[in-house]
Amino acid sequence: xxxxxxxxxxxxxxxxxxxxxxxxxxxxxxxxxxxxxxxxxxxxxxxxxxxxxxxxxxxxxxxxxxxxxxxxxxxxxxxxxxxxxxxxxxxxxxxxxxxxxxxxxxxxxxxxxxxxxxxxxxxxxxxxxxxxxxxxxxxxxxxxxxxxxxxxxxxxxxxxxxxxxxxxxxxxxxxxxxxxxxxxxxxxxxxxxxxxxxxxxxxxxxxx
Numbered sequence: 001x002x003x004x005x006x007x008x009x010x011x012x013x014x015x016x017x018x019x020x021x022x023x024x025x026x027x028x029x030x031x032x033x034x035x036x037x038x039x040x041x042x043x044x045x046x047x048x049x050x051x052x053x054x055x056x057x058x059x060x061x062x063x064x065x066x067x068x069x070x071x072x073x074x075x076x077x078x079x080x081x082x083x084x085x086x087x088x089x090x091x092x093x094x095x096x097x098x099x100x101x102x103x104x105x106x107x108x109x110x111x112x113x114x115x116x117x118x119x120x121x122x123x124x125x126x127x128x129x130x131x132x133x134x135x136x137x138x139x140x141x142x143x144x145x146x147x148x149x150x151x152x153x154x155x156x157x158x159x160x161x162x163x164x165x166x167x168x169x170x171x172x173x174x175x176x177x178x179x180x181x182x183x184x185x186x187x188x189x190x191x192x193x194x195x196x197x198x199x200x201x202x203x204x205x206x207x208x
Contacts, residue, residue, distance in 0.1 A: 003152035033158030
């Protein structure tokens with residue numbers, strides 16, 4: 001069965017799980033799968049087509065700066081100081097040390113939908129954000145998205161994992177958890193190859 005849209009996914013999940021009693025619970029399984037695609041502790045999904053660049057300027061009145069709409073996770077941040085671009089280093093909220101007075105921000109963290117700097121900026125600095133954007137969630141009103149189109153196995157195995165969590169079937173849950181994480185890893189490798197090209201290989205030989 002093709003997995004071209006939301007309806008196909010629902011039917012395939014029912015077929016693979018051999019259950020016809022899931023009803024609207026499948027919508028919950030899809031939502032949980034999408035959440036775990038982006039935030040599971042092993043490896044989250046990173047898509048090239050979900051990568052964007054945005055710029056914003058700091059102000060001298062606050063240590064905070066709004067994140068772009070649809071921000072999911074950061075890839076690279078930089079700050080422009082007197083025409084030169086410098087890497088902008090991330091710290092976890094617990095690691096960020098707030099400095100007194102004003103100055104050039106050196107570190108940042110993310111709290112909710114805002115960037116927090118380690119110091120109140122003393123001027124307007126341009127912050128450039130390379131980040132991964134959220135994809136549109138599947139639903140009866142939105143039948144497809146970039147993940148389902150490129151990597152339908154991520155959705156399928158993720159939903160089946162949720163089915164067996166719900167059914168308290170540990171053996172099948174473990175099976176599809178492994179399949180789900182493997183599908184994400186394979187997708188990320190393909191996306192990395194598409195972005196950077198295949199890595200050069202070194203052949204070890206010998207000279208006569």
